[in-house]
Amino acid sequence: MSERKRRRSEAAAPVASISDGSTSKKPRKQDSHAQGLRKHLKSDAEILASIREMYEASRSEVSSSKAVSLSDLNLSSACREVSDRDVASVQVAIERTVLAVARSILAGSGFSFDVPSRAASNQLYVPEIDRIVLRDKSSSRPFASLSTVRKATVTARVLSLVYAVLRRDIHITKRDLFYTDVKLFQDQSQSDAVLDDVSCMLGCTRSSLHVVASEKGVVVGRLVFTDDGDRIDCTKMGIGGKAIPPNIDRVGNLESDALFILLVEKDAAFMRLAEDRFYNRFPCIIVTAKGQPDVATRLFLKRMKTELKLPVLALVDSDPYGLKILSVYMCGSKNMSYDSSNLTTPDIKWLGVRPSDLDKYKVPEQCRLPMTDQDVKAGKDLLEEDFVKKNEGWVKELEIMVKTRQKAEIQALSSFGFQYLSEVYLPLKLQQRDWL
Amino acid sequence: MSERKRRRSEAAAPVASISDGSTSKKPRKQDSHAQGLRKHLKSDAEILASIREMYEASRSEVSSSKAVSLSDLNLSSACREVSDRDVASVQVAIERTVLAVARSILAGSGFSFDVPSRAASNQLYVPEIDRIVLRDKSSSRPFASLSTVRKATVTARVLSLVYAVLRRDIHITKRDLFYTDVKLFQDQSQSDAVLDDVSCMLGCTRSSLHVVASEKGVVVGRLVFTDDGDRIDCTKMGIGGKAIPPNIDRVGNLESDALFILLVEKDAAFMRLAEDRFYNRFPCIIVTAKGQPDVATRLFLKRMKTELKLPVLALVDSDPYGLKILSVYMCGSKNMSYDSSNLTTPDIKWLGVRPSDLDKYKVPEQCRLPMTDQDVKAGKDLLEEDFVKKNEGWVKELEIMVKTRQKAEIQALSSFGFQYLSEVYLPLKLQQRDWL
Structure with missing residues (x-):
């Protein structure tokens, strides 16, 4: 080991002449x-x-x-950002989301999620912090609507899957998530998209959901x-x-x-x-x-x-x-x-x-x-x-x-x-x- | 830490019922x-x-x-295999190759390398050892021939580059090798192919040449x-x-x-x-x-x-x-x-x-x-x-x-x-x- 290291550093001196293995006397340009x-x-x-x-x-x-943050710019109400949160607080956030849905049903207003928009029209580049952030526009995703019934169901399922993952305190990949209910998700892009929605809804990062990329x-x-x-x-x-x-x-x-x-x-x-x-x-x-x-x-x-x-x-x-x-x-x-x-x-x-x-x-x-x-x-x-x-x-x-x-x-x-x-x-x- | 591990194993027991986060009483099939x-x-x-x-x-x-080897099958003369060799012995092999060329020139027979053929026609599947091996056919690569002058030059250059790498006892990638003489090699596939030739000629693995893949x-x-x-x-x-x-x-x-x-x-x-x-x-x-x-x-x-x-x-x-x-x-x-x-x-x-x-x-x-x-x-x-x-x-x-x-x-x-x-x-x- 030390022999090798010695040899390496000895050889280091005349680098230009030997590094290319040139044996000619005339050095290359x-x-x-x-x-x-x-x-x-x-x-x-x-x-x-x-x-x-x-x-x-x-x-x-x-x-x-x-460090300049969105709140310094008085943008915290107009813009939405997620943060890393621990297992317990994400679990609480999910429970609150589900309770809100339950209350809405009991009040006769039906099953519906409030989901932040991630569309390009809702994105904003903020020069002061030099990042693209999301504005706070959000839309309702009711179960009792032909156009959103599927997405509402998928959202409920992803919420429940993430909750189970957090409860066991393990990590899974997006692919794992998709495979737990192929019949419902149909295509991985669908569960991936809703996963991002859930991240926004709960205000936490995807890492906090314990769903990781390779x-x-x-x-x-x-x-x-x-x-x-x-x-x-x-x-x-x-x-x-x-x-x-x-x-x-x-x-x-x-x-x-x-x-x-x-x-x-x-x-x-x-x-x-x-x-x-x-x-x-x-x-x-x-x-x-x-x-x-x-x-x-x-x-x-x-x-x-x-x-x-x-x-x-x-x-x-x-x-x-x-x-x-x-x-x-x-x-x-x-x-x-x-x-x-x-x-x-x-x-x-x-x-x-x-x-x-x-x-x-x-x-x-x-x-x-x-x-x-x-x-x-x-x-x-x-x-x-x-x-x-x-x-x-x-x-x-x-x-x-x-x-x-x-x-x-x-x-x-x-x-x-x-x-x-x-x-x-x-x-x-x-x-x-x-x-x- | 231990808290987390405990929670993980506690949760392990009722896996089927919670693993998918299902909250319905009726278990899924x-x-x-x-x-x-x-x-x-x-x-x-x-x-x-x-x-x-x-x-x-x-x-x-x-x-x-x-373990059955080529020599057990009386194939060692008919087939060619390379092995891992240490820095010093690969250096000696290169020196011998170059000396042989020098002797050939002095004897009036000209500058030429003897290069094993790696063509498909020279490959053989040996069922006893369950591997594809190379037969021993080889061809001459003379400098004084229009069809091989380029390849002979590239071979000489690769030999000298590998020698320099071994002398410093460092490792390089194939891409590094290519970039040391783009003018000569023209394309990485050319230096890569000759590198494999050199491996065969010297009877050592590419790792022994200290040229590694990522x-x-x-x-x-x-x-x-x-x-x-x-x-x-x-x-x-x-x-x-x-x-x-x-x-x-x-x-x-x-x-x-x-x-x-x-x-x-x-x-x-x-x-x-x-x-x-x-x-x-x-x-x-x-x-x-x-x-x-x-x-x-x-x-x-x-x-x-x-x-x-x-x-x-x-x-x-x-x-x-x-x-x-x-x-x-x-x-x-x-x-x-x-x-x-x-x-x-x-x-x-x-x-x-x-x-x-x-x-x-x-x-x-x-x-x-x-x-x-x-x-x-x-x-x-x-x-x-x-x-x-x-x-x-x-x-x-x-x-x-x-x-x-x-x-x-x-x-x-x-x-x-x-x-x-x-x-x-x-x-x-x-x-x-x-x-x-």
Whole structure:
């Protein structure tokens, strides 16, 4: 073990000359460029000082600027948001809902649910909090109506199923829920939709209902937490990392001595950083959802950012899709806007790979890919999005992307040597505070 | 914590009546059926005895029947197989290959590689070992030929890149490899194909070249192992489980007091079993690749089965796709036949969900899905496969599937209650030794 680690670090010095296995004496142009950038690297202590400054700035920002909430904006009555609630209080909410229905029947007004509208017309982007939220419009769902009898029945059934799940204090998937009454639900999209309705009705998150999505995220680095009571030390999770649990309410006791969270789009980059134990050189927590962010990873990131008060730096591909992924982490997706406050992590910094990096770090032409017309359209669409427009730096970067019609993956940095990402690119970025 | 666990087990008793949250007094037909099957469950001690018998049988089988290898069949000269090799010996193999080329040049015979053929015509299914292997045909890849100059150059480059990776003792992904010389490789499929060639040439697995695929598998249960030197106790990995590492050569020191390995197709079932800590009631290791098996999970399963000598029971959907997944674990995929001995885990038992279970466990009609024509064709194709034909029980099950034209997911068992899988179905299966 120690032999291997020694060998690895010995080999680290002449990276540019051996990293590509080139045996010719004449260094390739890429190598000499990588060598050149390496010269700009200061000592780790100096880079750490730069990171620490960001960390302090981020903490003081958190403590000085009170987080703006809907009630600060006098919007809490006009807008609806759900929150995490414990098992007992969700059970009480269900009981109240059912009692209200019973009272309505006894009063001769019939069986009916009051269901918040989740339609696009009822959604609102609130710039002050930089999220999409739901307005408070709601509609009645009576049993004694041809158009709503089915939905009212499904709602009653989902309420009773969720109540049973909570009573046993277990978690199930949306698929499990669907299969308990296929005859009634007919199609999973129907039980899924009503599940979201129930979330809104009860004012709690879907996680609080104990109905979870499958997870695909992994985490390594300077983080200790408990997963269902088991203590997990993420510095001791090897290269594979710890799978992020599907049920965030069983996650607790987060502790960390990290200075930042590094959010990585792809698992190849995650593996590189995990194997190089990047988090030991620059104390951080490394997390990836392996592509499109899933709900479990979004909840986990939010939780880390909120409880540990750490700045989040993102490493994504330099293409519209990379930025789209950032937007999902930051602003949420439209069809879960009622839960945006729990799912979104504001203030993520775009570390790289940015369109301007391609020239700055002299990524060879053959490692850049031409953007398709569809890519360019996606880029232009992003330029119209509020969350991009409010960040001048991002607009400039996107304009470069659309103008040059070039994109590049994180993996393109491998052209300078396999460990260029962890040994040169990221340390240099951190040293120069090169994030937006 | 203990409060929660107590509540969970208290609630466990009247499962059928509350599991679906039904509040009506009259039990649904499904519930009374689940209640009926529950009555057949013996004590855990008796079920454990049944499992232990399987475990002992499997161990004695392993020790008595010497594993048949290609050399036992006098096929070792006619067939080619690769094996796991350590860094130093792969480096030596590369040096020898390059020296042979140099000698050939000095002798006036020119620059040329001798590359094993991986074409379908060179593949052979060997029934005695139940795997597809590669015959020993190989062809010359001279530099001084218009048709092979490109491939010869790519081969030289890949050899030199792999050598550099091994020298640093790091791991990279196929995508990293491609990006180190996009100009030469042009397309990732080209560097991928030559990488497989290099594996065959050097007689070592792709893992030994330190080029890894991304992982998506997770594991929980009675297993302790080291991932890159970190000790991982899989009974303390919460509900999320431990992500299976992409690089199997960093996995070591496997220890277990489990009696079997439970291979699960879907992550929803994995989550159910992890949350219920099924492995504490019936000592086992639970593993899933979340759908189509990836190379890392296949290597990990093989490693567990070989080193721990545990029987493997599979829980897959009752459809042709579920059986297809079993076949990938057991017999491998055709395009990696040169590595079949390392990637395949023979003798996996089909525990469920089997076509005959649908009636046996009275899975309600509405939870079964009709098979499409394509499904039926896939089922009929499977009936022609050697690995199915040699197992009479499997043939019968497949015939039922094709005849009834019905399929069902593991999740269909939720119709009897969310914990029916972990509390009734699996214990009953184990008690009755109901695997094929």
